[in-house]
Amino acid sequence: MKLASAFLRKGNIFIQGSSQTTTGVWITSGPVHIFNQEANTQEIGDAIIDLLKCSIQGIPHPKQTEWKNIQAPMLNAAGVKTWSTFAKGTKAVGMVYEGETVTMAPSFEYETQGGTSYKETNIKCSFSSGELGETLLKAFLSCE
DSSP: OOOEEEEEOOOOOOEEEEEEETTTTTEEEEEEEEEETSOOOHHHHHHHHHHHOOEEEEEEEOOOHHHHHHHHHHHHHHTSSSHHHHHOEEEEEEEEEEETEEEEEEEETTTTTTTOOOOGGGGGEEEHHHHHHHHHHHHHHHOO
């Protein structure tokens, strides 16, 4: 299994991969890709593929003092200082890649402690860049 997350905030899409620590916790990892909401879906899909391919398991679990550094790339990309500021008005979609399928899980009420996702709103698609980009934009429409 491989994970990534996408966020729609103020007309921009922010996408970052996640990796699993030795204790089983998934944390954001790697670069943040930023796209205008009107970007080419093929380019968005290419970024999703790159990030999901880089999602790994078994990285060292961070020390308590390292958690700010884990959130820093996304906060810096969005130009904000705190996650609560980032979350205001933001739509979020989690992405899970297993086998040849990517499941996109829209989040509801993301501002409220990361929101909630419901299985019945999940959207499945194949691991192809064009379809991934298009499906992500559809998933954002399902977020509330």
